[in-house]
Amino acid sequence: MTQKFRTTLAKSALAFGLLSGVGAAQAVVVPSSAIVAGSPATAGTGLNGAYYDTNVTSNAAADSVFAGSAATGTFLAKTINYGGGGSVGDGMSVASFLGSNASNLVGTFTSNLETSLYHFTGYINITSAMDLTPGGTIDINFAVGSDDGMRLRIGGVTVAEYDSARSFSFSSGVASFSAAGLYAIDLVYWENFGNTGVDFLWQTGLTGGSYQDVATSALYTALPTSSNVPEPATLALVGLGVAGLLARRRKAAQA
Numbered sequence: 001m002t003q004k005f006r007t008t009l010a011k012s013a014l015a016f017g018l019l020s021g022v023g024a025a026q027a028v029v030v031p032s033s034a035i036v037a038g039s040p041a042t043a044g045t046g047l048n049g050a051y052y053d054t055n056v057t058s059n060a061a062a063d064s065v066f067a068g069s070a071a072t073g074t075f076l077a078k079t080i081n082y083g084g085g086g087s088v089g090d091g092m093s094v095a096s097f098l099g100s101n102a103s104n105l106v107g108t109f110t111s112n113l114e115t116s117l118y119h120f121t122g123y124i125n126i127t128s129a130m131d132l133t134p135g136g137t138i139d140i141n142f143a144v145g146s147d148d149g150m151r152l153r154i155g156g157v158t159v160a161e162y163d164s165a166r167s168f169s170f171s172s173g174v175a176s177f178s179a180a181g182l183y184a185i186d187l188v189y190w191e192n193f194g195n196t197g198v199d200f201l202w203q204t205g206l207t208g209g210s211y212q213d214v215a216t217s218a219l220y221t222a223l224p225t226s227s228n229v230p231e232p233a234t235l236a237l238v239g240l241g242v243a244g245l246l247a248r249r250r251k252a253a254q255a
Contacts, residue, residue: 027139027173027174027175027176028157028158028159028173028174028175028176029137029157029176029178030154030155030157030159030175030176030177030178030183031155031178032177032178032179032181034154034155034156034157034183034184035155035179035181035182035183036123036181036182036183036184036223037123037181037182037223037224038181038182039125039126039127039180039181039182040125040182040220040224041224042224043216043217044123044125044216044217044218044219044220044221045076045078045216045219045220045221046076046077046078046079046101046122046216046219046221047076047077047080047120047121047122047185047187047219047220047221048074048076048077048120048121048122048221049074049075049076049077049098049101049118049119049120050071050073050074050118050119050120050121051071051072051073051074051075051094051107051109051116051117051118052065052069052071052072052116052117052118052119053072053109053110053115053116054069054072054115054116054117055115055192056117056190056192057149057164057165057190057192058149058163058164059149059150059151059161059163059188059190060163062117062119062149062151062188062190063188065117066119071107071119072107072108072109072110073094073105073106073107073108073109074105074106074107075098075101075102075104075105075106076101076104076221077101077120077219078100078101078216079101079213079214079216080120080187080198080199080200080213080214081198081199081200081213082097082098082099082101082196082197082198082199083097083147083168083195083196083197083198083199084197085145085197085199086145086168086197086199087147087167087168087195087196087197088113088195088196088197089195089196090112090113090114090191090193090194090195090196091112091113092112092113092196093109093110093112093113094109094110094113094116095109097113097196113191113196114191114193115191115192115193116190116191116196117188117189117190117191118188118189118190118198119186119187119188120185120186120187120188120189120200121184121185121186121187122184122185122219122220122221122222123182123183123184123185123219123220123221123222123223124154124182124183124185124214124218124219124220125181125182125218125219125220126138126140126177126180126181126182126183126218127180128180129205129206130204130205130206131204131205132203132204132205134205137176137177137178138176138177138178138179138180139174139175139176139177140174140175140177140202140203140204141172141173141174141202141203141204141211142154142159142160142172142173142174142175142200142201142202142203142214143160143170143171143172143173143201143202143203143211144160144162144170144171144172144187144189144198144199144200144201145168145169145170145197145198145199145201146162146166146168146169146171146189146197146198146199147166147167147168147169147191147194147195147196147197147198148162148164148165148166148190148191148192148194149162149163149164149165149166149188149189149190149192150162150171150187150188150189150190150198151163151186151187151188152173152185152186152187152188152200153185153186153187154175154183154184154185154186155177155183155184156184157175158173159173159174159175160172160173165192165194167194167195168195168197170199170201182220182223182224185219187200199213200213200214201213201214202214
């Protein structure tokens with residue numbers, strides 16, 4: 001059985017909740033206070049990708065690297081599906097591993113993947129149409145396949161995590177968003193010898209009930225300059241303008 005076929009079976013199992021942790025996963029609430037902006041008017045282009053040529057064996061160790069070391073290299077992570085939806089041998093180069101996303105690599109990269117750490121950051125757009133169970137919160141299933149460890153946080157809330165070495169497998173979580181909008185996203189992935197692979201999936205009301213790679217258009221490297229929903233400060237200015245216009249009209253009517 002090929003790795004690609006095994007991965008296809010794994011994604012099918014995800015859709016039916018047959019893999020470990022899927023279906024039994026408890027929903028975590030991502031509060032509306034975590035919204036950083038309204039839904040953007042333009043499509044996203046991906047997340048900030050950072051690569052570290054270092055050896056870590058836990059997510060806490062990864063956090064220490066992020067806090068104290070500069071990235072070995074950076075790239076635009078358009079679709080996080082590296083390893084062909086499964087895992088590949090560590091003899092592969094970083095550029096080959098990243099595939100089409102390697103076209104924007106900046107920095108110095110090692111010739112293989114034996115000890116590597118990746119950090120994906122930016123923002124994700126959540127809309128009401130993505131809700132799997134319409135009514136109330138916006139519920140979305142997320143799954144991250146990895147070989148080895150990983151952690152997914154959205155709006156500062158941990159949605160899925162695996163904090164040890166393993167063969168390529170999925171960890172899942174249900175995120176319940178209190179409202180639509182743009183949320184900060186932080187995905188950590190690390191490899192510690194053997195094989196390498198990471199795949200970031202979601203199941204939403206827009207994916208027909210199946211798990212698919214998280215859409216590039218929903219991911220942003222930075223806050224957009226415009227959004228469909230005005231910021232509170234903008235709404236306040238609009239309100240002041242309307243109030244001023246009404247006051248002038250009243251004075252004109254009394255004159």
